Amino acid sequence: MSNKTKEDINVIAKELARNYRGYEDFDERHCYKLPNLKAVLDTMKDIRRLMFPGFFGPENPKFNSLDNFAGSILARIYEDMVNQVQIALNYETENCPKLQEKSHEIVMDFITKMPEIQTKLMKDVQAMMDGDPAADSHEGIIFSYPGLYAIFVYRIAHELYKAKVPFIPRMMSEEAHSRTGIDINPGATIGEYFMIDHGTGIVIGETAQIGNHVKIYQGVTVGALSTAKGQGLKGVKRHPTIEDNVVLYANTTVLGGETVIGHNSVIGGNSFITNSIPPYTQVLISLPEHKYRKLKK
Amino acid sequence: MSNKTKEDINVIAKELARNYRGYEDFDERHCYKLPNLKAVLDTMKDIRRLMFPGFFGPENPKFNSLDNFAGSILARIYEDMVNQVQIALNYETENCPKLQEKSHEIVMDFITKMPEIQTKLMKDVQAMMDGDPAADSHEGIIFSYPGLYAIFVYRIAHELYKAKVPFIPRMMSEEAHSRTGIDINPGATIGEYFMIDHGTGIVIGETAQIGNHVKIYQGVTVGALSTAKGQGLKGVKRHPTIEDNVVLYANTTVLGGETVIGHNSVIGGNSFITNSIPPYTQVLISLPEHKYRKLKK
């Protein structure tokens, strides 16, 4: 690199430094550093190994060693999460308190739920097996189904969302969104035996409420009617309620915080729903009128 | 970590171990271990280097060394696949037979098809070049086009699906789904000169049949009419047939195992088709009625 180039780069670096000073996102106001995205995602990998022993990670435990499988992974999850949660909590404070105790409590509460979440995830696996004719085995679902991965991450992130941990729940859910095309806000409430098939393009908003035994296919939006008010809508229930045993077929849109899809209803593909639907109702859109024209050979 | 924390973690670990014991997915019934996801995906990377020498991987072969390029990569693919295929085959058996010979046969049969698949992929590259005004070069397509990546993985996974290898085809196809948003079941049948553009949200089901010179755009579903019967539909043809020279524009849905899109037909965007279309037909939806309202300035 020539001296001229070095000088030019120096000028650009100085200009960038002036830029940085203009945003409080980068300033000294904050007590501590930012959480580390890679550390958070590594912990999520550890949690996945814990949920499905033998399927992910380098180990392939002999099945008779299952009794000793969880301990060391849990200890690592605890240590790494206490660290990152503390950073996240501290970042938003002004007086730089020591939040180690609060972080410990949040993380112990979180890992205490691991067995319960593991049980829920095995129910989700069962729902996918029952609902998908292309599914061959539980193992194939655990290894490969994007719907299961998205639900796994949601169930983890949702606990941290409820504990009001900043940043980390969304870091997790957006990793799942990136990997699967399924965008479930960690704030959503979702019951047991949840099935997603294909999944790409699904959006489930922050205040959505979804019951048990619900099936959702690719391209479904469970969203808000309008977000024109932006931050003015913070905390308002703006996403629908989907009751038990509902099926939402591909590319259907359900909008609005007061919209309720009654239990045991089946909503056909490409529907666009902004009002409530009673229980036990099948909804189908009238096929759009198609025009046909003979092409010349 | 305090002793109290250690003890608490121990209790949770024991509870998880009890959970694991409740699912045969994790039990000692199985003769061997599970296939390794990372090993399978690493082999897929090797196969990609083999298909497109010089484009992927660390090496950048001098072009005059092309004669020696394939040998060592093929040997590694062989060794790694024999290993993983044997694990996958063994896993599903009850008496723990040695399946090395069967695994060898499947893998040799598979790698014998590599030149033929390589030729097919170069036809797919050509189809994308011809069909996309934004395409600048074969090289750009090989490096970057998600449609080509999805087709590459499909053509590989489909061979293993036909050979009835458990787990591995879907591990491969879901990696492509994750990376591209294009979900092609390894069981689908797809002809030559296949073009996908943009691709996100495409779903092509397990029993779909697609001819030669077909073009498919983002958001297209070639799917089942209903999956309410779940595993009861196993093996039934439940996805459409798309004949030669058909174009399916963006976000079109074609459903049902008896639905045939006749050759040389062009299906406009956002169509929703559940009946067969004769050959040489252009289909356009009537634009949905739009309501217009003047906004105040």
Add this chain to the structure above:
Amino acid sequence: MSNKTKEDINVIAKELARNYRGYEDFDERHCYKLPNLKAVLDTMKDIRRLMFPGFFGPENPKFNSLDNFAGSILARIYEDMVNQVQIALNYETENCPKLQEKSHEIVMDFITKMPEIQTKLMKDVQAMMDGDPAADSHEGIIFSYPGLYAIFVYRIAHELYKAKVPFIPRMMSEEAHSRTGIDINPGATIGEYFMIDHGTGIVIGETAQIGNHVKIYQGVTVGALSTAKGQGLKGVKRHPTIEDNVVLYANTTVLGGETVIGHNSVIGGNSFITNSIPPYTQVLISLPEHKYRKLKK
């Protein structure tokens, strides 16, 4: 591996070598080697660290060291890009000229724009904060929002597209497409304060023109009416113009090079638009007719 297997693999390798010889994509015609995908994507990671100091990468700079943050990263970006841009430029030439000087000029011009792009990206962050009720902080958006990531990569790749660098802009934009499901062609023109929410399935074509303060939701296509002419459409404006302050809600399709969405218009979800819309217009599709049927309990 048995000798028989070695011989069989050798035969396949020879057949592949014959294949390679049949495509000029792999031949000796080219002066130099191909660009390296990993190197390009690593540089993109460095640029992201530069745009958002402290958020990505291993370092977590003390905020009082911000003045020195940019220099060494910029120097590395310069060196790596000069290398890859030169390879890309050389690859397409016939007489193997030394293009180091041209590569230097392109890259210096590019990195000189870094402060300006950084400022634009912080405006995009602000637009997402203002427009999304679920957003909690700038930091959360920078860490996790796929819309911001897609715009970041677009703003980088667009500069290299304008400089007519082969291969590299699309390598970058397809990485963002893969990660986010948002497919913005590097050739598109996009103004300031651009907001994308959710994002999966968005397609913005090469010749699209998008103004300031535009919001786009998941599944929106800003695309071409027909690509039947393939390469015959090269360079023609075939994608729409979206003027300032427009909102395109989820799954809306806007097609055609002469289509203009006038400023301050709001296009409701699932619209399908192929003609121009005047300024200050709200467009809503009439809800598709839905048929309701009572299901038996």
